[in-house]
Amino acid sequence: MHPAPSVIIFTTLSGLGFGLLFWLGLGLLAPAGWVALAFFAVAYLLAVGGLMASAFHLGHPERALKAFTQWRSSWLSREAWLSVAALSIMAIYGAGLVFWGVAWTPLGWLGAGSCLGAVGATSMIYTQMRTIPRWRTWLTPALFIALSLGGGALLAGQITFAVILLPVAAVVQIAWWVRGDRALARSGTDLETATGLGHIGTPRAFEPPHTGTNYLTREFIHVVGRRHAQKLRAIAFVLGYLLPILLLGLPLPLPHVAAALAVLSHITGILASRWLFFAEAEHVVGLYYGKRVA
Amino acid sequence: MTNLPTSTQRKLGLVIDLDTCVGCHACVISCKGWNTENYGAPLSDQQPYGADPSGTFLNRVHSYEVQPDRGAAQLVHFPKSCLHCEDAPCVTVCPTGASYKRVEDGIVLVNESDCIGCGLCAWACPYGAREMDAAEGVMKKCTLCVDRIYNQNLPEEDREPACVRTCPAGARHFGDFGDPDSHVSQLTAARGGFDLMPEQGTKPVNKYLPPRPRDSLDQTDVLAPFLEPVAQETKGFVAWLDRALGAL
Numbered sequence: 001m002h003p004a005p006s007v008i009i010f011t012t013l014s015g016l017g018f019g020l021l022f023w024l025g026l027g028l029l030a031p032a033g034w035v036a037l038a039f040f041a042v043a044y045l046l047a048v049g050g051l052m053a054s055a056f057h058l059g060h061p062e063r064a065l066k067a068f069t070q071w072r073s074s075w076l077s078r079e080a081w082l083s084v085a086a087l088s089i090m091a092i093y094g095a096g097l098v099f100w101g102v103a104w105t106p107l108g109w110l111g112a113g114s115c116l117g118a119v120g121a122t123s124m125i126y127t128q129m130r131t132i133p134r135w136r137t138w139l140t141p142a143l144f145i146a147l148s149l150g151g152g153a154l155l156a157g158q159i160t161f162a163v164i165l166l167p168v169a170a171v172v173q174i175a176w177w178v179r180g181d182r183a184l185a186r187s188g189t190d191l192e193t194a195t196g197l198g199h200i201g202t203p204r205a206f207e208p209p210h211t212g213t214n215y216l217t218r219e220f221i222h223v224v225g226r227r228h229a230q231k232l233r234a235i236a237f238v239l240g241y242l243l244p245i246l247l248l249g250l251p252l253p254l255p256h257v258a259a260a261l262a263v264l265s266h267i268t269g270i271l272a273s274r275w276l277f278f279a280e281a282e283h284v285v286g287l288y289y290g291k292r293v294a
Numbered sequence: 295m296t297n298l299p300t301s302t303q304r305k306l307g308l309v310i311d312l313d314t315c316v317g318c319h320a321c322v323i324s325c326k327g328w329n330t331e332n333y334g335a336p337l338s339d340q341q342p343y344g345a346d347p348s349g350t351f352l353n354r355v356h357s358y359e360v361q362p363d364r365g366a367a368q369l370v371h372f373p374k375s376c377l378h379c380e381d382a383p384c385v386t387v388c389p390t391g392a393s394y395k396r397v398e399d400g401i402v403l404v405n406e407s408d409c410i411g412c413g414l415c416a417w418a419c420p421y422g423a424r425e426m427d428a429a430e431g432v433m434k435k436c437t438l439c440v441d442r443i444y445n446q447n448l449p450e451e452d453r454e455p456a457c458v459r460t461c462p463a464g465a466r467h468f469g470d471f472g473d474p475d476s477h478v479s480q481l482t483a484a485r486g487g488f489d490l491m492p493e494q495g496t497k498p499v500n501k502y503l504p505p506r507p508r509d510s511l512d513q514t515d516v517l518a519p520f521l522e523p524v525a526q527e528t529k530g531f532v533a534w535l536d537r538a539l540g541a542l
Contacts, residue, residue: 059411059431066390073297076389131420188493196488201362209354212347215425285422
């Protein structure tokens with residue numbers, strides 16, 4: 001799949017933003033006044049900024065409101081509703097903290113639930129794709145939610161939860177990678193089922209339909225070199241998981257500086273991991289173009 | 295609506311005969327010609343005469359080489375367009391309701407004025423049947439020439455999809471798969487028509503007919519035995535040359 005920057009930024013930042021809002025809504029930390037304003041400003045910058053970035057990959061962003069209509073069938077539509085619900089509820093809850101210093105606990109819990117729902121719906125957009133075997137597993141929502149909760153705990157200063165949840169996310173990430181590498185071969189879809197010619201012999205793509213590129217080849221047939229992918233996985237793992245866990249877990253001087261470094265490292269690592277999420281994903285249409293070794 | 299209808303009154307679709315297709319791409323051109331100037335936004339081209347030409351097509355012809363265990367490889371030309379699936383995954387992922395499957399005839403269409411160009415339907419299609427138009431920012435796909443097949447202004451013989459009408463080899467057939475007596479249903483039954491990627495669970499309406507078995511090469515020419523090399527053992531100068539070169 002083509003790793004579009006807008007979608008990578010969207011899933012990474014809004015996942016973090018909703019994660020931070022989750023912890024704020026849960027009520028384990030109840031900042032008031034200016035501190036609360038700072039927390040909520042960061043959360044909304046990430047969540048809303050990510051959602052705005054996602055609009056850049058639309059052909060007609062001016063019609064985006066129509067995307068709210070099909071919540072009965074479409075995960076993208078459900079995601080739109082859950083995001084707006086989470087942002088609205090948490091705005092009211094945040095106003096209570098910032099202006100009156102009161103935590104309306106049930107509202108906060110409802111907001112926290114909506115935040116998890118929004119991240120879950122985002123992950124289901126990818127999980128539902130039977131055409132991309134690497135994504136079609138319950139590990140995908142598990143990874144998105146674990147990362148959102150772990151990263152959110154990191155941003156919310158919930159160190160105890162962060163040092164539990166980030167290792168959990170790291171384990172899910174590794175399981176996701178290991179399973180993903182065999183997913184296309186195990187999906188049962190190959191050039192023989194794609195062409196239906198397997199009963200004659202072994203099919204091989206002889207000639208593409210055109211000499212140039214097209215939308216399909218640009219969007220779906222991005223291939224990342226295997227050596228590159230392994231290096232990037234190592235970078236994503238060290239920056240996204242290992243370094244933040246070490247920075248938080250070890251008794252370092254200047255804990256605030258260590259936490260800030262942990263956040264920066266985490267975001268960079270997750271951006272790399274999310275780039276791989278798209279760049280490594282093999283869409284089965286690539287079989288028709290002879291671009292998949294299944 | 296992006297929910298799929300539980301059943302459709304008719305199941306219009308195509309039979310594509312892989313035995314007969316000669317790979318001339320006439321269906322590709324006639325499809326682009328008709329559909330760029332009729333239903334919906336035109337099928338744009340980017341740099342058609344430049345260094346990196348690209349464009350939107352609703353129908354494309356691949357070619358595959360099939361190597362049997364014994365005997366010669368076979369070349370199969372393979373036209374591919376929307377299969378108007380009964381369980382079309384492209385329809386249910388659409389967030390705006392722009393993609394829909396018609397109850398009356400089962401054609402899968404895009405209402406372009408509702409399309410936000412998010413591309414999810416193309417992600418969901420395993421066949422690559424949907425292409426985002428780079429100029430218009432909306433999703434384009436085969437309409438089964440919905441503006442031809444019911445068009446009372448056209449002569450009756452033209453009321454079929456442009457690709458079917460134009461195919462010089464007769465490799466494409468159009469009809470109602472909901473009717474077991476239609477010629478497409480009978481052709482599918484007689485020739486063992488099959489689905490592409492059945493494991494994807496899309497239940498395609500369009501069917502492909504497999505290439506008929508080929509004669510194997512050792513049967514083709516009765517004169518072949520007379521063309522065997524006459525001299526098995528070399529003699530004289532050639533034999534000396536053979537030995538001399540072999541000794542080098």
